[in-house]
Amino acid sequence: MEIIERARPGFIALYAIGYVGAYVALITPVATTLALKVGELDPAGKETSLGFIAALGALMAIISNALSGALSDRTRSTLGRRRPWIIWGSAGGVVALAIVGFAPSLVVATIGWLLAQLTLNMVLAALQALLPDQVPLEQRARVSAVLGISQQVSPLLGIGIAYGVQAAGGGIGLMFLVPAIVGAIMLGILVSRIKDVAHDPLGRFSFAEFVRDFSIEKGKRFDFGWAWFGRFFVILGFAVYTTYQVYFIGDRLKVSGGDVVLTQLYALLIFSAVLTVSAIISGRISDSTGRRKPFVFAAAAIVGVGLTMLALTNSLPFFFVAAAVMGVGIGAFFAVDLALITDVLPDREHKAAKDLGIFNIANSLPQSVAPAIAPLFLSIGGGGNYTALFIAGGVFSVIGALLIAPIRAVK
Numbered sequence: 001m002e003i004i005e006r007a008r009p010g011f012i013a014l015y016a017i018g019y020v021g022a023y024v025a026l027i028t029p030v031a032t033t034l035a036l037k038v039g040e041l042d043p044a045g046k047e048t049s050l051g052f053i054a055a056l057g058a059l060m061a062i063i064s065n066a067l068s069g070a071l072s073d074r075t076r077s078t079l080g081r082r083r084p085w086i087i088w089g090s091a092g093g094v095v096a097l098a099i100v101g102f103a104p105s106l107v108v109a110t111i112g113w114l115l116a117q118l119t120l121n122m123v124l125a126a127l128q129a130l131l132p133d134q135v136p137l138e139q140r141a142r143v144s145a146v147l148g149i150s151q152q153v154s155p156l157l158g159i160g161i162a163y164g165v166q167a168a169g170g171g172i173g174l175m176f177l178v179p180a181i182v183g184a185i186m187l188g189i190l191v192s193r194i195k196d197v198a199h200d201p202l203g204r205f206s207f208a209e210f211v212r213d214f215s216i217e218k219g220k221r222f223d224f225g226w227a228w229f230g231r232f233f234v235i236l237g238f239a240v241y242t243t244y245q246v247y248f249i250g251d252r253l254k255v256s257g258g259d260v261v262l263t264q265l266y267a268l269l270i271f272s273a274v275l276t277v278s279a280i281i282s283g284r285i286s287d288s289t290g291r292r293k294p295f296v297f298a299a300a301a302i303v304g305v306g307l308t309m310l311a312l313t314n315s316l317p318f319f320f321v322a323a324a325v326m327g328v329g330i331g332a333f334f335a336v337d338l339a340l341i342t343d344v345l346p347d348r349e350h351k352a353a354k355d356l357g358i359f360n361i362a363n364s365l366p367q368s369v370a371p372a373i374a375p376l377f378l379s380i381g382g383g384g385n386y387t388a389l390f391i392a393g394g395v396f397s398v399i400g401a402l403l404i405a406p407i408r409a410v411k
Contacts (some may be wrong), residue, residue, distance in 0.1 A: 004134065006136060007134060011194060015130060015190070016146050018191075019151060020154045020157065020183075020277055021186025022124055023158070024154045024158040024179050025180045025182075025183030027158060028176075031246075032159050034050065035244075038109070041106050041109060041289040042106055048375065049245070049347065050243070050371065051372065053113055055369075058117070058367035058368030061089050065120055068085055069125040071085075079191075082130060089121075089192055093120040094119075095119075096115035101175065107169055110305070128138070131143065131147070139287070142287050145280055145283025145336075148331065148334030149275065149276050149279045152272060156268040158264050158267060159390075168256055196238055204218075230296070230407075232362040234300045234396070236370055237304065237394060240389055241378075242373065243371050245266070267323040268323075270324050281332075283336060298399075299328075299336065300333055302328050304398040304401070306325035307392040311394065316356060346375075
């Protein structure tokens with residue numbers, strides 16, 4: 001097995017900058033601007049239209065992650081095997097998000113969003129593979145904590161930028177484009193400063209082999225499968241909230257106009273502050289004790305509690321308290337779960353990007369399933385039933401917590 005040198009603080013800082021950049025570009029539309037754009041183009045049917053577009057985009061994300069991950073593992077270039085995917089994916093993401101932001105119709109917006117998911121998930125597949133490529137086992141929970149903080153704090157920066165554009169009189173188009181450009185610049189800083197670790201790449205890409213690669217060796221599929229389903233259900237619970245957060249703030253909490261984005265920003269400030277503390281503490285303790293499962297289990301359960309609190313929320317103060325509870329759970333979950341995942345990868349030396357691409361389906365697929373099933377819960381009792389929706393999300397997260405228990409390769 002190849003020995004990986006200890007990751008230095010400079011690399012970790014650059015890695016975090018790149019992670020923030022990728023998620024500023026991708027999560028800002030998911031959290032805010034896509035809902036605003038759909039509301040502008042289809043105010044009467046916004047919930048259904050948003051669900052449809054989000055579902056299609058998430059399916060594209062699944063395809064992009066798996067395919068680009070496999071191709072990245074086989075890439076031979078002077079830039080390495082990860083950096084080309086980050087460069088071209090981020091550039092394509094800027095163009096795609098501009099198409100969405102300035103789209104004159106739902107059809108054009110949908111096409112743009114599919115392209116955005118295609119290109120930006122190329123970036124994510126390559127970024128995630130840097131963890132097993134360049135971070136040794138004993139550092140992974142701490143580095144994962146930094147990445148978890150980066151991923152979850154990035155909406156704060158993205159929505160802050162979008163709100164600044166809105167406050168300055170910019171339209172929805174610029175609320176898409178400016179965060180995308182900022183994200184691309186941050187990714188540019190990462191790829192210009194890091195050295196892409198050289199590995200012997202795999203042979204030429206074959207679609208038949210790509211399909212076969214989804215089959216994992218019998219002795220290794222048990223832990224990988226439980227980890228996959230555990231994350232799927234936790235993210236599914238969280239996704240029912242993030243997909244409809246804008247409409248929840250407007251319809252349930254009666255916040256109007258531009259104050260919706262400002263309210264999101266306040267909630268994210270609270271969420272991010274709590275998340276940062278939770279992630280740092282959880283990551284350090286997990287690495288020092290060598291234990292992963294108790295932290296992931298408890299974190300997923302806390303996410304379920306936070307979603308249940310949101311289901312009962314009818315006022316802004318209680319909404320902010322629920323955001324803090326969610327921050328505790330999500331911070332600990334993303335800090336340790338990514339380390340747990342890399343611990344159970346079937347072949348982290350040769351097929352890390354492909355395997356993480358498969359695993360990232362557990363991030364992307366819930367974003368397709370959540371908007372597809374959300375109308376079933378929202379329609380209970382005549383429509384707009386966010387209580388039923390978020391209670392369902394809490395149940396999904398608790399199921400995710402329970403699915404972590406059978407994993408055998410990690411404690």
